[in-house]
Amino acid sequence: MHMQHTASATGEVVRVHGDVRAYAWVVFALTVGLLLSDYMSRQVLNAVFPMLKSAWGLSDTQLGSLSSVVALMVGVLTFPLSVLADRWGRVKSIVLMAAMWSLATLGCAVSTNYGEMLLARAFVGIGEAAYGSVGIAVVLSIFPVRLRSTLTAAFMAGGAFGSVMGMAIGGAVAAHLGWRSAFGAMAVLGIVLVIVYRILVTEGRIAPLQSAAGHDSKAASPGMRTSFRALMKGLFSTRSIRCAYVGSGFHLLVPAALWAWMPSFLNRYYGMAPGKAAMAAAAFVLVTGLGMVVCGNLTDRISRNAPGRKWLTAIVFCLACFMLLAIAFRMPAGPLQLALIAAGMFFSAGATGPSGAMVANLTPPAIHASAFATLTLANNLLGLAPAAILTGIVADRIGLLGALQLVPFAPLLAAIVFAIGRRHYAHDLDRVAALREEASRNTQATTTKADS
Template identity: 70%
Template sequence: MDIHCIKPATSGVAAPAISRKYAWVVFALTFGLLLSDYMSRQVLNAVFPLLKQSWGLSDTQLGSLSGVVALMVGLLTFPLSVLADRWGRVRSLIVMAALWSLATLGCAIATNYGEMLVARAFVGLGEAAYGSVGIALILSIFPAHLRSTLTGAFMAGGAFGSVLGMALGGFVAVHFGWRASFAAMACFGIMLVIAYRLLVSDKRIAARYPDAQAAEQNAGGMRTSLRKLLAGLFSTVSVVCAYVGSGLQLFIMGAVIAWMPSFLNRYYGLPADKAAAGAAVFVLLGGVGMVACGIATDRICRKVPARKWVTAVAYCLISFVLLSIGFRLDAGALQLVLLGAGILVVAGTSGPAGAMVANLTPSTIHASAFATLTLANNLLGLAPGPLVTGAIADRIGLLGALQIIPLVSLAAMVAFAIGRSRYTRDLSRIDALRGQAAQQ
């Protein structure tokens, strides 16, 4: 079966006939598991000092316990997302969440560094494809005009979950010990897995989704050819621009968030704990901004979906101006306000970019498409951002590096602008190919 026989989720596709109430139940549970995902991942950071004291670990060993999760996620996001598209998204989500929850419980009962490292590797295995498969499921049961809102809100769950994991993990560790922190996160995840299993299933969603049977048949046709899968993921210039623009813009988000505690420590004289707390506020602002910008994008572009490219360009420009000016001001309230405003919109492109990826790829491979977007976000943005900023800081100082980093927004703007210029043409070509396939 040719990839062009698969109906792409363009902006003109009618919304699935699914109960809105049930759709929001699915969203709430899927979002709750995303919080559990990041809480289980980030709780480790809150107990670093206690682990170091308890087991006499080196900083390298502590770092490896965190890094092994990112390594597993980076290696396995795409292949596991492809498998989920074929095996069933709901079943895949339940298995993933159960795996990382049980692995987190394994961290609570680990007796040495080696056992903890293995348990953390399984946490990464469980979490690897959850984000891409989860958002693919969500977008399949909501109207197309809500895609920016839903994508922005879902991706923001990572920021909220990270803060909750560190805050609650630290509180529980202080009062009940570090093992209790891991156990609490595991129990939260297991309870959500049980609720998800009872309330959500592929069959229930298929019963409310009139195109489910055809989608399953189309997905079956995708199994035999990696070439056809890649053709669906990179079928147009505009979808490639969405991947690249999103990744480049998140370069700034990753850099600023990673170095904000050090910035507050060095230039505001805050002790490490207060600098970390201050940085957490900026992380929350970034998460709130993803949601707010996604909502604004959908409202502005409801009648003209192509405007989502324009909003993405606008978010890049606004964040560039605010952060560039903010990092050049003297330390003080005005600087913090401008930096906060810049971080509020810096990741606002997540919603528009996710919506465009969904519009420009077949619905049957949306998990794979969002895995590709996740890879772009990490390889172009979140991974190199902190590293490049640190390398520049070694030469000209942290403040100088942070003054330069916002320039990456200009490259993201160019990518989104090119995507906008090709978007209408690419959609027309996809629709033409779909029409030809329907006639055969």
């Protein structure tokens, strides 16, 4: 990453910026590492679906609820907790959240019935609620603006890779040591990462990163206040940002449904043992993560000189996902069906990077954690939370295959929403520029009042 310096920059300044750049990647790696733990704790459940179904006699609806309750808690709590994190301190909030989901995952390991497991999973969701929004806000605050789609996609792809690891490692551990050990392994990993993050990352140490990246570190520092009216105006004032929220939420219903049910699909329709089905499903999740990174980077390249193209790439990714999966789930079981499912999953979360970049571009930096909380809220309430349980409810009535045949229509709806947002994007960017100036004046006034 090339850093720009003024002509008056001294050799010492260049050296410091170089050190800052290296530490920025350390922070990025640790923040993504916790995201991996987040999704490992969340998705290990899917690897042991067949075991829980057999041990406790659960229906598909009950199994789906154990997955969906996490996303539901995330959706309900992400906004208020992210607003608190903006004020209390993002780094401290990250440590507290990661500790909570790790301990709750340990609670899953000792659950003795469906009710206890549901409660433990709810606390996993409470711990994870604001992590995605706060974590990405920290990452975007320490890197240049031109890398937003790539960084957003890479960060969010950590969710896919964490899901892969949770399903693959969890399935392997469960096959040899039982499903309780699978949850226990995820909990231990999370606790170790929390300790490392707490030692290496602090608010004070990331402040120079924000300055080096050209951002106002004060805007993201704890204690800064934004009025409720200004916050709501910054988050929802334009039609294009509302479309970014909604389109992103709809398009994520596909990966959420398939990540939850692919092990069961492979177990039921391909005759794979639970452990083998979990490993195979993890490969499909890995394809989703790779697609997120590739699509995000491609978006940055295509839209480098034309920001409006972010919307076009999001539309194309959604339509590609719809067509590939709609065909795949109407084909007979076999290698060709699996190949088409993999191709569809490559694009299933491809609009994540463009959506994150849209949100960052359409909101003031001082409320980025709150903006990404709103995006996370939409992602969870419109896509991630209902996906598993709705698929389970339909599967109890028409079979799992029939339910999966309906899932691809979600990205088609998302493409329509993104198309609407694209029409208003250029005009809305001008409105956002005015809002940024107003937010800056409000922040300065609040700071002056606090100092006095």
